[in-house]
Amino acid sequence: MERFQLEAEAREKTGKSIARKLRREGKIPGVVYGRERNPQPLIVDPLKLKGKLDANAIVDLTIKDDGEKSTETVMIKDYQKHVIKNELLHVDFHHISMDETITVTIPIETVGKAYGVQEGGVLQQLMREVEIECLPTDIPDKFELDITELDVGDSLQVSDLEVGDEIDLVSALDDVIVTVVTPSEEITEEVEEELLDVEGLEPEVIGEETEEVEEELEGEEEEEKSE
Numbered sequence: 043m044e045r046f047q048l049e050a051e052a053r054e055k056t057g058k059s060i061a062r063k064l065r066r067e068g069k070i071p072g073v074v075y076g077r078e079r080n081p082q083p084l085i086v087d088p089l090k091l092k093g094k095l096d097a098n099a100i101v102d103l104t105i106k107d108d109g110e111k112s113t114e115t116v117m118i119k120d121y122q123k124h125v126i127k128n129e130l131l132h133v134d135f136h137h138i139s140m141d142e143t144i145t146v147t148i149p150i151e152t153v154g155k156a157y158g159v160q161e162g163g164v165l166q167q168l169m170r171e172v173e174i175e176c177l178p179t180d181i182p183d184k185f186e187l188d189i190t191e192l193d194v195g196d197s198l199q200v201s202d203l204e205v206g207d208e209i210d211l212v213s214a215l216d217d218v219i220v221t222v223v224t225p226s227e228e229i230t231e232e233v234e235e236e237l238l239d240v241e242g243l244e245p246e247v248i249g250e251e252t253e254e255v256e257e258e259l260e261g262e263e264e265e266e267k268s269e
Contacts, residue, residue: 043181044099052107053083076137088130145175154190158222163194169219173212180208197221
């Protein structure tokens with residue numbers, strides 16, 4: 043599990059013009075919120091988040107506000123990127139407590155080459171991540187699943203993952219992660235999963251920030267056309 047420090051500034055003003063101004067200055071708007079934490083708009087340096095957006099990392103977030111600093115523990119909940127430029131536009135931080143369990147999504151990595159594939163079968167991976175609940179300090183980087191013994195017609199489920207006692211599986215235990223089929227077989231579940239992955243490429247921006255970000259993007263597109 044990765045943990046890093048990040049500094050941000052409190053942001054009093056909101057709106058698409060402010061967001062565009064921030065981006066021209068190399069900054070982006072953000073927000074931090076939580077179950078017992080009122081939402082607070084932020085100014086963030088996107089370069090400090092490079093390579094850390096999808097890592098389930100714990101962030102020690104220091105916020106500068108009127109000359110004072112305060113630090114809290116957060117995780118990256120959502121983010122928004124420019125569709126064409128792939129630049130980070132907005133980030134959401136979720137306040138967490140280190141002694142309370144949270145629900146996170148962990149990637150699944152297959153290990154080995156399935157016996158059935160060597161015999162002419164086709165490996166189909168229907169799940170590439172699994173949802174778990176645990177303390178922030180117990181979050182794993184990934185789950186490895188050994189597929190070496192899989193023959194044609196065999197499959198492995200969520201229940202086959204090796205997890206510690208400190209982790210509870212939220213995903214259904216009978217959900218199929220990987221299976222080996224004959225070349226002529228079609229697995230509609232894989233197609234459905236790919237469609238869901240495509241639909242999920244554009245993350246949500248939580249709460250009142252959603253409309254603001256959409257307006258900001260529209261404004262930026264209009265500016266680019268007029269230039």
